[in-house]
Amino acid sequence: xxxxxxxxxxxxxxxxxxxxxxxxxxxxxxxxxxxxxxxxxxxxxxxxxxxxxxxxxxxxxxxxxxxxxxxxxxxxxxxxxxxxxxxxxxxxxxxxxxxxxxxxxxxxxxxxxxxxxxxxxxxxxxxxxxxxxxxxxxxxxxxxxxxxx
Numbered sequence: 001x002x003x004x005x006x007x008x009x010x011x012x013x014x015x016x017x018x019x020x021x022x023x024x025x026x027x028x029x030x031x032x033x034x035x036x037x038x039x040x041x042x043x044x045x046x047x048x049x050x051x052x053x054x055x056x057x058x059x060x061x062x063x064x065x066x067x068x069x070x071x072x073x074x075x076x077x078x079x080x081x082x083x084x085x086x087x088x089x090x091x092x093x094x095x096x097x098x099x100x101x102x103x104x105x106x107x108x109x110x111x112x113x114x115x116x117x118x119x120x121x122x123x124x125x126x127x128x129x130x131x132x133x134x135x136x137x138x139x140x141x142x143x144x145x146x147x148x149x
Contacts (some may be wrong), residue, residue, distance in 0.1 A: 004108060007079035015040065015072055015078070022068070030065055032072065038061035038100050038108035040072035041103050042068040062104075062122050062135050069106030070118035070139040077111045083147025084116070092135035097124030099132060109138075116141040 008014055012035060019025060019032040025042070028050060034041035042065045044050060044057075052058045067086055075084045106120040122135040 004077055004111060005131070006034075006037045006077055010080070011076050015076055018075065019068075019072065024064070025068060028061060028064065030068070030146075033103070034105075035072065036075060037076050038073055038111070040069050040076065040103055040106045042069045042072075042104045042106075044103075045096060045101055048108070049100075051098075054096070056098050056125070057102050059093055061104065062093065063089075065102065065104040066091060066106070066120035066135060066137050067121050067139065070120040070137070071106070071141060072112070073106035073108050073120075074118050074136035074139075076117040076142040077108060077116070078143055081146060083144040084141045085144055086139055087115075087142045088140040089137055091135055093135050095124070095132050095134050097122075097125035097134040099126040099130075101125045102134065106139075112143075116142055116143070 030044045033043045050061045104122045108118050110117045118136050118139045124132040
């Protein structure tokens with residue numbers, strides 16, 4: 001249990017609608033695989049289109065799903081009629097990954113009215129469930145009034 005209380009009673013549907021509207025995540029083949037108040041996981045299968053020249057997941061793909069996972073973790077706590085944008089992030093790439101799946105686990109560290117701090121850890125997950133810690137990042141998220149999702 002996260003200990004966070006969403007300000008939107010329909011937060012789950014809101015996150016799912018918002019994610020479904022993200023053309024870039026759809027383009028990458030990413031999926032929203034877990035949501036809870038203050039938490040969101042995004043998964044992506046290894047296909048040639050998301051790799052770099054050595055066959056590893058591309059660092060840009062890793063950063064993209066980490067950013068979105070942290071953002072959706074933050075959005076889960078905001079009131080209706082408020083959106084969220086990333087204003088800054090720092091991502092450390094720890095290991096290359098070419099496991100079957102890349103999973104970004106976004107978690108809110110400190111919620112706020114205007115700024116929310118979240119983290120994301122990204123793992124390469126093999127078919128046997130083995131995990132390699134691929135990246136870790138810290139994200140500053142800004143609430144935006146008047147944005148629905």
